[in-house]
Amino acid sequence: MTARILVADGVATSRIMLKVRLTSACYEVEAVSSCTQLVASVESNRPDLILLGSGLDDRDLVTLCRAIAQEWPQMTVLALADGETRIQALQAGATATLPPSVDEPMLLARIRCLLRDAETGQATGLAMAEMAAPFDNAPGGEVTLVADSPARAMRWRHLLQGRLGCSFAIRNPEEALSAAASGLPSDLYVIAADIGGRGDGLRLLSELRSRSGSRDAAFVVATEPHRDEMAAIALDLGAGEVLPIDLSELGNVEMAALTLRNQLARKRRSDHRRAEAQRTLIWAMTDPLTGLFNRRYALPRIAEIAAEAMRQDHLFAVLALDLDHFKAVNDRHGHAAGDAVLCDIARRLETVVADRGLTARLGGEEFLVILPRTGEHEAYRMAEEIRRAVEMRSTLLPRLSGGGMVSVTLSVGLAVSDPGLHVGSPESLADISLERADRALIAAKTRGRNRVMLAAFQATH
Structure with a gap:
């Protein structure tokens, strides 16, 4: 079934261009230019994803993200924003953000990733969705860092550990695979796209995603700037998000901390849904008195x-x-x-x-x-x-x-x-x-x- 995408943008040229790009990718697209139209469309059509291009009426993009998160907490929202606004949009409840200048392959890869995650949640949730965890409630967990050098990994840990209530492990690809095979996977993996050679981080991502011990983990790939083609491939391979490899630049570390917190919270909710689905399956085939099959x-x-x-x-x-x-x-x-x-x-x-x-x-x-x-x-x-x-x-x-x-x-x-x-x-x-x-x-x-x-x-x- 074709995914339904609602494009909300107060600027006519941006709205039309986004609709054309998404329609050409065979999505069912509706475009709105006001808050009244947005509310009516969500209530009547229940889109799979809302793409916010800019503010509507007298509401800016961040205010819109906050209002959507409060009214429809399970809605997937992709906001197009730059700089500090990207961080504010995530804090306000956006599922993900991209710069407005993003090229078409990266935009479509990001949308595919978000729709895949949303579909997985619906499939395992069995109509038992829960409210999204707020960003200030760090979910904890273990994060494995696989960088292109030990120095880079230690710098990532130094920048992030004070912002997240997590434990960090620095590993090379072999150690990450070995730990997962031994039944000790991490909750989240941050992997450099290029570790020893070009694209070998993506091969590690594919390996971890294919292993039973680590397939349910969250994954974030770190790439060099202007590597949109690599970022798009990472998202299609199963990464939940893509970050710049240099977190020390202005704003990058705040964005990284929000991203990792979001991914960890999403994994926790996914784990909960899987456990609920498993319990429901057991209840459906088990006699409640004796515990035998029914x-x-x-x-x-x-x-x-x-x-x-x-x-x-x-x-x-x-x-x-x-x-x-x-x-x-x-x-x-x-x-x-x-x-x-x-x-x-x-x-x-x-x-x-x-x-x-x-x-x-x-x-x-x-x-x-x-x-x-x-x-x-x-x-x-x-x-x-x-x-x-x-x-x-x-x-x-x-x-x-x-x-x-x-x-x-x-x-x-x-x-x-x-x-x-x-x-x-x-x-x-x-x-x-x-x-x-x-x-x-x-x-x-x-x-x-x-x-x-x-x-x-x-x-x-």
Whole structure:
């Protein structure tokens, strides 16, 4: 889908030129010349990025950045400004800045970078966006400096460490890669574009971005002035920002400190979104009481295991398990006692099955075990081991339900499936396997409970 960009500029020639440049790059562009038009466009169209070329009406660019950040805190804003105004725009909430004289390749590379970062945040956020951290709240973290000389790296550290609540490590490319491979990546890497040779800093950036240990770090590339082509490549390779390599020049160190603080805060928010997404994924496939996989996750897994068995021509087993007379536990001791029993049995199932298969709670007192690459003898032995693990030890009840101990037993229906006897899809094989296990479970219940019943092999169509 084409990204939507809103160009806001009070100067007609600048506004038209920016619209033409972006439209030629196949973006969907709208241009506005007043604050009223800006508000209406954002409310109705929700652009992916706002490009501020200059002030609107009686508001200057910095005031506009502040107003947008307050009204739409998650909006990506690229401000075109020079000198001190660039720093003020960042402090006011702009996502990034560029000089108004920026050439087209650099402008487009910066926009691609910002849109990529915004899309990543939306993809991992699962609609749980949080407010952007203010600039005066330094997020901390570890920053690795990879410069073109140790003296340059030490000068960077001297200029920055008093402005950021971070720890700084000076490393060469080999040391940076080794630390990341050893599980000790930094939160942010500041890399000179040219370290030993032309462009080798960009190769280091690509290497770090491709490694699992460091791919989620933030990256800033430092280049010599008038190296816009190098800066554009760095942004396309995954750098979040580009800085001048000489931070001692007037204004550069303040800009660098703001940039690094912004990148660290953005990384912290990204880490938080990934953690939230991971928790949401776990909740979606986990039974909240026992911590086992739930029905929503387990049943499709049978089809996946059946598909693998058909490809590799090996057996697999499905165990349908049900606690005997479990209703009596709830009736006699209360639901708190029943929950305690279910949790205790779930832990015993996990202990027996371990990494040899998948254990799930289907609901109530029903459980399911799936054993890939497992034949009849091994599956029956495990089913008996599970049954004995439940039978041999009582469950301690919570004091809320009166305390004491309660003993339960388990019935198991076991179906071992041979893909060689099946003509049909993996989904049909999975359904038939589960149905056979359920029928064997019913037979176990009918014949007195607390036993394992094995379903007979059969050709299926």
